[in-house]
Amino acid sequence: MFKAIARFFKWLFGSKKPLLEYDGKILSPDGRTECMVRLLNGQVVYSVQKDGKSIVRESHVGMELRGDEPLLNGLMLVRAVSKTFDETWETVCGEEQYVRNNYNETAFYLSESGGKKRLFTLRFRVFDNGVAFRYELPPQPEFQKLIVENELSEFNVDSNSYAWHIPAYQPDRYEYNYTRDSIYELTGSVHTPLTIETPTGFFLSIHEAALYNYGSMTLKVDGNGALISDITPLSDGARAYVELPFDTPWRVIMIADNPLELTMNRMIFNLNDPPKQDFSWVKPLKFMGIWWAMYVGEWTWAEGERHGATTEHTKEYIDACVRLGIPGLLVEGWNNGWNGDWLANGPTNDFVHPSADFNLEEVAKYAEAKGVSLVGHHETVGYIDNYERQIDEAYKEYADNGIHYVKPGYAGAYMTVQGRREYHHSQVGVRHYQKALELAAKYQICLDVHEPIKGTGIERTWPNLLTREGARGQEYEGGALFPSHATILPFTRLLSGGMDYTSGIFDVSNNVKRMATTLARQVAYYVTIYSGMQMAADRPKFYEEVHPDLFTFIKDVPVSWAKTLPLLGQIGQFYVVARRDRYSDDWYIGGVTNEEARRVRVSLEFLDGEYEAQIYRDGDDAHYRENQLSLVVEKRRVSATDFLDIWMAPGGGFAVRLKKL
Numbered sequence: 239m240f241k242a243i244a245r246f247f248k249w250l251f252g253s254k255k256p257l258l259e260y261d262g263k264i265l266s267p268d269g270r271t272e273c274m275v276r277l278l279n280g281q282v283v284y285s286v287q288k289d290g291k292s293i294v295r296e297s298h299v300g301m302e303l304r305g306d307e308p309l310l311n312g313l314m315l316v317r318a319v320s321k322t323f324d325e326t327w328e329t330v331c332g333e334e335q336y337v338r339n340n341y342n343e344t345a346f347y348l349s350e351s352g353g354k355k356r357l358f359t360l361r362f363r364v365f366d367n368g369v370a371f372r373y374e375l376p377p378q379p380e381f382q383k384l385i386v387e388n389e390l391s392e393f394n395v396d397s398n399s400y401a402w403h404i405p406a407y408q409p410d411r412y413e414y415n416y417t418r419d420s421i422y423e424l425t426g427s428v429h430t431p432l433t434i435e436t437p438t439g440f441f442l443s444i445h446e447a448a449l450y451n452y453g454s455m456t457l458k459v460d461g462n463g464a465l466i467s468d469i470t471p472l473s474d475g476a477r478a479y480v481e482l483p484f485d486t487p488w489r490v491i492m493i494a495d496n497p498l499e500l501t502m503n504r505m506i507f508n509l510n511d512p513p514k515q516d517f518s519w520v521k522p523l524k525f526m527g528i529w530w531a532m533y534v535g536e537w538t539w540a541e542g543e544r545h546g547a548t549t550e551h552t553k554e555y556i557d558a559c560v561r562l563g564i565p566g567l568l569v570e571g572w573n574n575g576w577n578g579d580w581l582a583n584g585p586t587n588d589f590v591h592p593s594a595d596f597n598l599e600e601v602a603k604y605a606e607a608k609g610v611s612l613v614g615h616h617e618t619v620g621y622i623d624n625y626e627r628q629i630d631e632a633y634k635e636y637a638d639n640g641i642h643y644v645k646p647g648y649a650g651a652y653m654t655v656q657g658r659r660e661y662h663h664s665q666v667g668v669r670h671y672q673k674a675l676e677l678a679a680k681y682q683i684c685l686d687v688h689e690p691i692k693g694t695g696i697e698r699t700w701p702n703l704l705t706r707e708g709a710r711g712q713e714y715e716g717g718a719l720f721p722s723h724a725t726i727l728p729f730t731r732l733l734s735g736g737m738d739y740t741s742g743i744f745d746v747s748n749n750v751k752r753m754a755t756t757l758a759r760q761v762a763y764y765v766t767i768y769s770g771m772q773m774a775a776d777r778p779k780f781y782e783e784v785h786p787d788l789f790t791f792i793k794d795v796p797v798s799w800a801k802t803l804p805l806l807g808q809i810g811q812f813y814v815v816a817r818r819d820r821y822s823d824d825w826y827i828g829g830v831t832n833e834e835a836r837r838v839r840v841s842l843e844f845l846d847g848e849y850e851a852q853i854y855r856d857g858d859d860a861h862y863r864e865n866q867l868s869l870v871v872e873k874r875r876v877s878a879t880d881f882l883d884i885w886m887a888p889g890g891g892f893a894v895r896l897k898k899l
């Protein structure tokens with residue numbers, strides 16, 4: 239280690255004299271995006287332009303440290319090292335089979351000119367569709383540990399821009415409705431990805447990539463009217479405790495000419511490393527659940543007469559999975575801890591022992607014999623020390639029983655650890671989620687994390703993280719979810735990776751949870767909302783007996799895609815996307831609209847050959863409140879020269895399977 243450090247210092251200070259002033263730029267591979275980096279009066283600022291138009295005005299970078307001088311002033315440039323990178327990599331599953339990762343990079347090696355002469359590196363990567371940078375802190379004799387008091391990464395975009403935002407530091411974590419306001423109107427801190435429309439017509443999203451061992455970045459408006467990082471604090475106010483060497487997460491500015499192009503931005507995955515171990519065992523999954531029956535009050539998570547997760551019910555659901563051709567089944571409420579007030583039981587929840595009426599081994603054997611993959615469930619209520627005491631044994635128990643999918647949940651308003659209340663998205667939370675993910679990989683378990691840490695592309699490195707919830711999903715139906723929500727998600731939350739929206743609920747007019755959706759829209763979600771684990775969330779009878787015609791789409795639609803083509807959309811209004819199955823020549827189209835009815839004319843120019851279009855759409859009199867069930871299922875022969883003219887009802891949507899003939 240010491241030799242390596244000595245070599246690094248020797249190389250760094252090699253022959254050249256450090257610069258006290260610098261002004262340079264990094265161009266994207268296509269030359270349209272420019273990142274300017276300037277060293278002036280001992281401080282570093284950066285700015286970004288596209289096609290000569292300002293995207294980010296001069297913005298500061300730096301870090302405040304507890305018990306030490308900030309890393310901000312008195313800097314000189316010791317070296318600048320540039321490179322070009324271009325690769326195409328294959329995803330285990332996802333919206334695309336192949337992802338291109340092409341950028342120009344410059345690493346600026348900086349040193350303080352006085353004091354402790356601390357060193358750090360600012361590494362910038364400029365892609366055709368955005369700019370990213372991070373702070374890298376090498377080990378140094380007089381600088382080995384640090385407490386980040388705050389990070390000072392500014393994103394000085396025009397404050398007249400509009401932003402679609404959800405508030406940070408709230409009890410329901412990321413599960414809020416988006417609002418659109420000018421940046422200068424933002425109060426408090428907001429979560430990322432923060433999607434922005436500039437007055438010059440660009441669509442940006444500010445986010446982060448490769449979040450490890452650090453508080454997650456939220457954004458707020460600083461005294462100069464610029465967006466600035468607000469790293470989620472720990473309960474003692476510090477943002478992170480780190481030992482050197484340490485690299486911060488990447489600060490990411492996605493840039494697009496229009497909202498649809500933004501949805502294709504894969505920078506956050508490209509800014510993560512390839513996997514370091516074999517993940518060929520990871521398989522995306524479609525699954526039903528002993529779940530919605532609890533939400534609509536038919537069954538309970540708790541034991542008793544109406545207990546959902548009994549051995550008997552689970553076997554019945556497994557049989558239904560076989561009949562319906564759904565290969566997975568989630569079982570919630572199987573373990574001890576649900577009786578009484580389950581939220582209050584958090585500190586003592588038991589993740590190892592099944593309740594008296596649930597025989598885990600028997601159920602697991604039955605599922606295996608029927609070829610159905612069980613999805614286990616751990617509701618921690620955020621009491622992560624209680625969970626971490628049991629997690630190894632709990633994952634091992636699942637793996638020993640052939641269970642290779644788990645849905646962990648963190649439904650508390652905070653993470654609780656040793657009596658301290660910490661934010662889910664603080665360094666403590668980030669470390670916990672990572673620990674669980676790595677342990678899951680050890681047992682070949684795939685995760686669908688509810689109340690997760692936000693997605694920062696780490697599923698490139700850890701593909702067993704198949705999906706997350708992490709936004710307001712269908713569990714909020716029954717009053718708190720509006721049709722516009724699903725037309726905002728593709729441009730905001732879904733830029734951070736897949737989401738388990740718990741789609742496919744056909745009992746849309748249930749009195750307990752009356753849903754703001756038409757029936758047809760429920761199947762559109764399988765295409766409009768990517769998720770490496772897709773739930774068919776309703777009870778089997780609604781698929782087998784009530785709407786078997788519509789269920790055909792859920793049965794057919796794949797989970798993993800070869801290609802994604804966003805076709806039409808405006809944030810908050812509508813969204814239409816086509817995707818090609820990874821394992822066949824079939825294409826699928828999904829479309830959703832907000833509270834307004836809308837007719838779309840979808841060109842099929844992406845087809846090659848003759849196809850049968852199997853269309854599931856709103857009936858001409860459908861409406862998300864007044865007439866939810868009006869549905870048309872029809873077939874047509876089509877090819878590349880055809881168009882599909884489809885009407886979406888208020889709060890409606892459609893799905894099409896294009897089957898190659």
Ligand code: NOJ
Pocket residue numbers: 570617647649688689707713
């Ligand atoms: C919250 C999750 O979002 C939901 O899916 C789950 O059913 C409940 N927690 C109970 O674990």
Ligand code: CA
Pocket residue numbers: 413688689707713
């Ligand atoms: Ca939730």
